[in-house]
Amino acid sequence: MRAYLFRRLFGTLLTLFIVVTLVFVITNVIPGSPAALILGEDRTLEQVRDLDRELGLDRPLPLRFAVWLAGVLTGDLGTSYFSGAKVSEVILQRLEPTLILTATSAILAVGLGVSLGVLAALFRGGAFDIGARITALTAAAMPNFWLGLLLILLLSLYWRLLPAAGYVSFFENPGDAWRYIILPSITLGASHAGIVSRVARANLLEEFGADYLRTARAKGLSPWSVVTRHALRNSLVSTLGVVGVTLALLIGGSVVTETVFAVPGIGRLLVESVLRRDFPMIQGTILVIALLVALVNFLVDGAYALIDPRIRYD
Amino acid sequence: MLNRLHFSGLLAGLSAAFLAGAVGAQTELKVAMKAQPPTLDLHVTSTNTVRNVAAHVNEGLFAFDSDFNPAPMLAESYEISEDGLSYTFQIRQGVPFHNGDILDADDVVASLNRWLKRSSFGRTLSRYVTSVDATGPHTVVLQLNEPANFVITALSTWRAGPFIYPAEVIAAAGEERITEFVGTGPFQFVEWREGQEIRLERFADYAAVEAPADGYAGRKDAFVDTLRFIFVPELSVRRIGVETSDFDAALDIDADSSERYKADPNVMSSLGAPRMTTLIPNKSSGPMASLELRKVAQAAVCVEDILPVYGNADFWRVDPSLTWQETAWWSDAGAALYNQCDPEGAKAMAEAAGYDGTPIRLALSSEDESKYNVGLVLEQQLERAGLVVELEVRDAAAHEDTLDMKTAWDLAISEHTYRSHPILHSHLQATWTGWWENADRDALVAEFLTSSEDYAKAIWDRIHALYYEDAAIIKIGDYFEHHITRGAVDGYAGMPEPFFWNVRVEP
Numbered sequence: 001m002r003a004y005l006f007r008r009l010f011g012t013l014l015t016l017f018i019v020v021t022l023v024f025v026i027t028n029v030i031p032g033s034p035a036a037l038i039l040g041e042d043r044t045l046e047q048v049r050d051l052d053r054e055l056g057l058d059r060p061l062p063l064r065f066a067v068w069l070a071g072v073l074t075g076d077l078g079t080s081y082f083s084g085a086k087v088s089e090v091i092l093q094r095l096e097p098t099l100i101l102t103a104t105s106a107i108l109a110v111g112l113g114v115s116l117g118v119l120a121a122l123f124r125g126g127a128f129d130i131g132a133r134i135t136a137l138t139a140a141a142m143p144n145f146w147l148g149l150l151l152i153l154l155l156s157l158y159w160r161l162l163p164a165a166g167y168v169s170f171f172e173n174p175g176d177a178w179r180y181i182i183l184p185s186i187t188l189g190a191s192h193a194g195i196v197s198r199v200a201r202a203n204l205l206e207e208f209g210a211d212y213l214r215t216a217r218a219k220g221l222s223p224w225s226v227v228t229r230h231a232l233r234n235s236l237v238s239t240l241g242v243v244g245v246t247l248a249l250l251i252g253g254s255v256v257t258e259t260v261f262a263v264p265g266i267g268r269l270l271v272e273s274v275l276r277r278d279f280p281m282i283q284g285t286i287l288v289i290a291l292l293v294a295l296v297n298f299l300v301d302g303a304y305a306l307i308d309p310r311i312r313y314d
Numbered sequence: 315m316l317n318r319l320h321f322s323g324l325l326a327g328l329s330a331a332f333l334a335g336a337v338g339a340q341t342e343l344k345v346a347m348k349a350q351p352p353t354l355d356l357h358v359t360s361t362n363t364v365r366n367v368a369a370h371v372n373e374g375l376f377a378f379d380s381d382f383n384p385a386p387m388l389a390e391s392y393e394i395s396e397d398g399l400s401y402t403f404q405i406r407q408g409v410p411f412h413n414g415d416i417l418d419a420d421d422v423v424a425s426l427n428r429w430l431k432r433s434s435f436g437r438t439l440s441r442y443v444t445s446v447d448a449t450g451p452h453t454v455v456l457q458l459n460e461p462a463n464f465v466i467t468a469l470s471t472w473r474a475g476p477f478i479y480p481a482e483v484i485a486a487a488g489e490e491r492i493t494e495f496v497g498t499g500p501f502q503f504v505e506w507r508e509g510q511e512i513r514l515e516r517f518a519d520y521a522a523v524e525a526p527a528d529g530y531a532g533r534k535d536a537f538v539d540t541l542r543f544i545f546v547p548e549l550s551v552r553r554i555g556v557e558t559s560d561f562d563a564a565l566d567i568d569a570d571s572s573e574r575y576k577a578d579p580n581v582m583s584s585l586g587a588p589r590m591t592t593l594i595p596n597k598s599s600g601p602m603a604s605l606e607l608r609k610v611a612q613a614a615v616c617v618e619d620i621l622p623v624y625g626n627a628d629f630w631r632v633d634p635s636l637t638w639q640e641t642a643w644w645s646d647a648g649a650a651l652y653n654q655c656d657p658e659g660a661k662a663m664a665e666a667a668g669y670d671g672t673p674i675r676l677a678l679s680s681e682d683e684s685k686y687n688v689g690l691v692l693e694q695q696l697e698r699a700g701l702v703v704e705l706e707v708r709d710a711a712a713h714e715d716t717l718d719m720k721t722a723w724d725l726a727i728s729e730h731t732y733r734s735h736p737i738l739h740s741h742l743q744a745t746w747t748g749w750w751e752n753a754d755r756d757a758l759v760a761e762f763l764t765s766s767e768d769y770a771k772a773i774w775d776r777i778h779a780l781y782y783e784d785a786a787i788i789k790i791g792d793y794f795e796h797h798i799t800r801g802a803v804d805g806y807a808g809m810p811e812p813f814f815w816n817v818r819v820e821p
Contacts, residue, residue: 031711031715032714036714038359041730042360042473042740090508093508094508094509164551166544167510259547260551261551262510262544262547262551264509265509268509
């Protein structure tokens with residue numbers, strides 16, 4: 001197990017290095033001037049040159065990369081070209097909304113998706129199964145931004161039940177915070193719930209045909225016990241793979257939802273930073289997102305072993 | 315008895331607390347804006363979002379009144395020497411900064427010197443300035459090397475304007491941008507939640523100027539306790555947010571939505587600043603360096619087919635002037651060359667000029683829908699005149715970068731924000747993108763900036779005509795920003811730039 005962990009850690013570090021190197025090169029090579037955006041429409045070339053010097057953009061690319069990498073190794077991700085704030089502090093601030101949104105969406109996607117899939121498999125061919133499959137397909141196919149705007153129209157504008165946009169931290173005002181997170185969570189989680197539901201249903205149906213289940217039934221186990229103790233547990237191993245991918249997609253894919261609902265998360269930070277060429281912020285954000293995805297994959301691998309005792313990493 | 319006394323005492327206490335709570339209830343005004351500002355340092359940028367927020371925190375020596383005449387703000391009075399070379403400003407006394415310091419001449423000198431060095435407009439004025447000195451605790455002298463008629467106007471501007479910061483804030487910033495947002499304004503900076511909002515609070519010790527509120531000038535009162543600028547990128551959500559009372563105001567709303575608010579008492583629709591759309595030829599290199607080809611483009615443009623991209627007719631107007639109707643500098647000199655709408659004539663001119671079909675690169679930003687649509691219509695109009703046009707669409711950062719490169723583009727669409735004086739136009743400078751080098755213009759501008767006010771208008775007309783003769787800029791038309799407020803918002807001024815002092819929100 002220790003050897004496995006070491007290999008895994010080494011692989012993760014190598015992946016991170018490749019990711020940040022590629023991102024650094026790509027973001028610095030594509031055209032775009034942060035100085036021009038900061039200075040606005042009345043800028044002169046002289047002002048742009050002065051600001052480039054202030055931001056260190058007049059230095060050669062390899063030198064900038066070496067300085068940045070040295071900073072990362074000492075825990076310093078640099079400062080934003082725009083606000084002048086420390087990248088690590090900004091990311092920390094904007095990680096909270098994304099993690100809360102991802103967690104609530106994941107609970108919705110996994111909880112609802114697995115339940116719907118399992119029930120659909122149990123009642124295969126019935127009205128519930130057909131209804132669940134149509135719902136899952138619709139949810140999976142519906143574009144995020146469209147669902148978000150639809151929910152805002154219905155629940156905010158017409159029924160005045162929930163706020164249209166914004167974010168309140170759970171740590172500051174938990175009583176109000178939940179009102180702001182419901183619509184984004186449904187928007188982000190719905191399509192993933194649809195996918196998880198379809199996979200959970202298919203996996204469980206596949207298990208139903210397995211020999212060991214016939215044996216279990218022959219031993220006289222109750223249908224409930226056959227499903228919950230044997231079929232469901234085994235089907236979850238394959239479902240868990242999809243859940244792992246779903247979590248990774250939720251972290252990286254919250255951009256649209258965060259933009260529609262004005263949630264100040266890390267996805268929106270990344271898009272804003274790319275659009276304004278805030279290089280230190282882009283590199284720091286990608287690094288953190290890559291770290292989170294690696295962490296999720298690592299945890300999912302661990303969960304495999306917990307669910308299926310046959311899986312060992314020695 | 316004792317219990318009853320206790321009970322009534324408790325009731326009285328609760329009632330008092332309730333009343334106190336009701337009377338002293340915190341009021342808050344929430345403004346939804348499209349994007350967060352790149353900085354709050356007012357000296358270094360002319361970006362709208364910066365000014366929209368930071369102008370509540372910082373003030374200048376002067377501000378424009380509703381007729382766009384300069385009026386004193388932190389300056390109490392000023393005198394100009396007979397030779398026109400020396401401006402002596404008396405600074406108001408007892409004006410506190412948000413950090414508790416009291417404004418004095420040193421703060422003004424430090425701020426003006428930084429502004430002269432860092433701001434695009436400051437650099438224009440700095441060519442005429444030899445020194446800025448404090449000659450007393452509340453006296454500042456600005457010395458010029460030759461008379462200039464635009465000093466007070468330049469000191470009144472909001473765009474990259476000479477806002478006053480404490481001297482120690484300027485010193486702490488050094489050569490970098492200011493990160494301590496301290497001013498003398500009616501609101502003080504509280505916090506900037508990255509990507510979420512900027513929060514300002516009423517400055518209890520604010521020293522208001524003793525003059526009635528008038529435009530951006532006069533008395534400023536913070537009638538709400540908290541002013542929040544919330545960043546909401548999605549247009550429809552900004553709009554719905556005002557309709558549902560989640561926001562009190564929303565900036566930069568689509569013009570088309572104004573129709574639905576005409577009959578809605580809960581949402582007030584207002585025209586914001588008039589803006590101007592122009593086609594900028596690159597005069598330094600490429601095909602458009604040729605005056606003949608610029609004239610072809612000028613003759614081909616048909617503005618009535620372009621301006622509807624800005625919405626219904628309330629939101630745009632056909633106007634040849636490169637200075638707005640709202641100012642004293644409106645001009646129609648050279649207007650015969652505006653909106654010629656003559657593709658056949660333009661085609662003949664292109665042939666006569668020996669145009670060989672070299673592609674003309676029209677640079678566009680994909681992030682600005684109106685500019686993009688203007689570009690699409692213009693492409694058709696220029697091609698009808700026989701020009702081969704290649705649209706080059708980039709995101710904003712790449713587009714702006716392209717505009718700073720002299721050989722990377724031939725034509726570009728520009729949207730200019732409102733300015734009250736010609737000197738505030740960046741395209742008047744040869745250093746601005748498009749690089750209009752013209753010795754006649756230079757001589758006229760020098761004369762314009764140093765002439766008497768009466769004569770200046772006549773010189774401006776000559777410069778204006780030169781813009782048309784040289785096809786330095788091809789004017790398309792004016793259009794208006796659109797902002798909305800909740801019906802419960804009272805006192806929102808109809809000035810071009812949005813501000814929220816003297817504004818109340820009914821509970």
